[in-house]
Amino acid sequence: MVSGKSIKDVAKVAGVSISTVSRVLNDSQNVSSELKQKVLDAVQNLGYRSNTIARALKGMPTKTLGLLIPTIENPFFPSMVRGVQDEAHRNGYSVFLCNTDGSRIIEERQFKLLLDKKVDGIILVASKYTTRYLKNGMEFPIVMIDRYVNSPNFSYVTVDHTMGVRLAIEHLYSLGHRKIAFLGSKLLSSGARERFQSYKRYIEEFKMKFDDSLIVLGEYTYESGIKMVEELMKRKVKFDSILCGNDLIAFGVIEGLKNYGIRVPKDVSVVGYDDITFSSYHNPKLTTIRQPTYEVGQMATRIVIDMISGADRRVKHIKIEPSLVIRETTRKRGSEI
Amino acid sequence: MVSGKSIKDVAKVAGVSISTVSRVLNDSQNVSSELKQKVLDAVQNLGYRSNTIARALKGMPTKTLGLLIPTIENPFFPSMVRGVQDEAHRNGYSVFLCNTDGSRIIEERQFKLLLDKKVDGIILVASKYTTRYLKNGMEFPIVMIDRYVNSPNFSYVTVDHTMGVRLAIEHLYSLGHRKIAFLGSKLLSSGARERFQSYKRYIEEFKMKFDDSLIVLGEYTYESGIKMVEELMKRKVKFDSILCGNDLIAFGVIEGLKNYGIRVPKDVSVVGYDDITFSSYHNPKLTTIRQPTYEVGQMATRIVIDMISGADRRVKHIKIEPSLVIRETTRKRGSEI
């Protein structure tokens, strides 16, 4: 009842063969307008909906995409996911969402599962394990988002973190800060690496004194943010501002600083990274580097779909520009600790 | 190449018929252990993976679920989604995630699309449109989460908001507050309605003076929270505490209050609702009613899967208990405005 009608029923009602029905439903070419109309009417009357499964079995596209992310519970991902979903739906695709939790086993299993389900393409945020199962010769539409493995064989779309970090440091510098601490992630992912290296690069480019002890590496979490300021305080090194690896860390940092009686931005300026939704709800509102995550997801999807349709098969390496959004956690340098 | 091997190849290698292969892959009954082993070996050697599409065409389950939510960008949903995904994956299911944005057109289209894709079951947060396409006689595994339509025909799992609101008011009452304002949603969804009605009920049950002008209804957003305190202030009514319809409103409320020089919790206590991740990162940390959203998603999934497998077809109406989590935005009543 739910499914019911098949192409056969349509054929019978329209008084034509199933091949004809199939043709008007697809090509719509080489079929007389008279028959075409009959078929269309029959389809209408019966409320016929073509069976995706059967088409898929004949090797037709399933109009289905797979999306592999660490976890949707990380507030960084929802808008990216939304970006791919919107673009996908706009083109008639549905998307399987999978959380890998950064586990090799899960990632690989989910990847295979998606292939089994005959998705037309896959979008994924790469991990250090990704290269293990992504064979280079693979003729399958795949694009990486956010984190990627640098390969001429695979497309990716991410954000220009070098620029992001420059924006942040430039801002802090212009505010008079010269002792900028970096509290980031010790992950080896493309994003974490780029941010860390760019920090070092721009500290030097702006002719500030580079100091190892101004750097603490931890995790991309609130709790880690708190821990990292503790570590920083323990070192008794002077700093007038902090660049954080992401917004979550920044929130933790602000909380951690509060525990030492250090006020933001009065005593210390803090800039985050990502601009997740909550950054503008936080108190004080977070100055941060905005990653256009929605656009990243959207563009990645645009690319897979082009690969699938054959409209454009070239591998693309895209870095979208981030922007600085100034709110309340940074201000002109005054006192120093 | 990606797919390649079929049951036919396995049959050839194992020296048996395809029916036999199919049988060991499914029933595993009525086939001699000798042949069974041969087949299993062949499967192993060839790296054969059964073709989901072909099985689906024969009416076998697709091991696929559909999940329909308003939008993943609402921080209330990610952990609920995670709950269903985890339970789904644990049982070998993949899940299609769809955002409806509360639009009738989209919701209905996505629902049909899921049916077309032959999902085995659907989990959805109901809207006022849901009843339009959900026919009562429908023999299809569906369960609603969070918001629901009250029907003996459909299962749902949600949270006991009556209890949630009682918890909140009880807490505020015990702190000495007697003028509790309610800033909630004007939505007609089950959740919004219950919260509002329970507010009225418990204000009276605790013998506090019920006052219409302590109530403002808006949207479930930060911005609306700000607007609602403005409205409240305009009314010049006295209040010593505020119960918010959700956490997002609460954040807005705290910000809005700040604009009037009113401090939380020193001057006014604020209680949120939901306990989204950020509530514990917010400054001050939000006292709120925790909805166990992960469990809601998980349990809903458990139920659909049971319906699918036939293990348990009964319709279930489940309300999970929320809890009060006391943090920094409430305190014993002192001054009053």
Add this chain to the structure above:
DNA sequence: ATAATTTTTGAAAACGTTTGCAAGGTGAAG
């Protein structure tokens, strides 16, 4: 007009499974 060509149509073979049916085997009961 007829022949040559093109267009429109339908029959039938796939795609990779599951499964009803019947054939062959094996063992127990008569």
Add this chain to the structure above:
DNA sequence: CTTCACCTTGCAAACGTTTTCAAAAATTAT
């Protein structure tokens, strides 16, 4: 020894499409 029942196995028919091929019809060229 038969007979009967049951277990194991394979053949072939589905499931709902797309698509090749050839026939039929329509069009154009001669």
